[in-house]
Amino acid sequence: MTQKPAPNPKVLHIHPYVPGEAGDGGGRIIKLASNESALGPSPKVREAIEVELGCLARYPDGSSTLLRQKIGEVYGLDHKHIVCGNGSEQLIAYLAQIYAGPGDQVIQSEFGFIAYKIATLAAGADLVAARERDYTTDVDAILAAVTEKTKIVFLANPNNPTGTWIPASEMGRLRDKLPAHILLVLDAAYADYAGEKEYQAGTELVDAAIATGAENVCMLRTFSKIYGLAALRIGWCYGPESVIDALNRVRGAFNLSTLAQAAAIAALDDQDYMEKVRRLNNEQLPRVASGLKKLGLGVLPSAGNFVLAKFPGGVHQARRVFTDLKKHGIILRPVEGYRLAEFLRITIGTAEENGLLLKALGKHFK
């Protein structure tokens, strides 16, 4: 027998990502499984894409220049410190490859977003999980997990799947206490939803890392959530020069399609629409949370567009409810892969969808 090519051994420790189910296409589906926007993208996105349909033979702008300029304008950032990715997931994978490898360690919190683990193992490094307190990132536990092998700390704030978040003061304390050579990656995928006073997406920490020359913090954002463009795969990183430079060396030359770039620009141009999506979530999230609590479920405090709900009857009840609701066309998200089997993650939908969800759940808890 000849020897077969062998992948980096850590790759075989990866459990392939299990996306939220989408339904079988029969009848009406209410998909509350993947934290997508309840209202979809701005209507201006469709017009922008239609304009670009005349140019499909041409390669896209490889540097996403106009999009980066528009992001800079809307968020008050220097576009030279921005790089776009084919979804922020692509940037997570590149950061792991660039800053970690065999023999290195990467830290995330216990119930942190699963993409960090996949990216870390794919890069050949080891993932270290720092325990959480009340399903919330614990800065002291992360600091206690640091060794001389640590290269990256990934922190989603608010976190997915828990929805919980830590205040700006805690993020600052984490950066202060981490050794200077460790890259802190702040994933702010839900920042546009998070309106809490003590919340910051991470821009200030990146600015400080630029100003002091420490260059050890970057922030990730996405168009998949509040902007409703998950299908087009658009994310971005705001970071110091050396991080942006490394990402630009590694990324594909044309990593964002022309349609994606045009759509994202149109979405950013319609901030009124974005506000409308945010307002809907601000009004519906408390409604869904209190409806679930009235039924006896535990609900973690969430700053995103979803809640993580704990079933008093444990794993079996969570599974039964998932299966039964699916039969009725309502798809929630099991989170057994996070070892949160007694929970289901529920995306906040439209007012009508949320009403139907609470009604269907009510039948289980009579």
Ligand SMILES: *Cc1c(COP(=O)(O)O)cnc(C)c1O
């Ligand atoms: C949804 C999500 C993303 C977005 O990923 P994309 O690849 O941009 O679609 C990133 N981080 C977290 C924590 C998320 O929940």
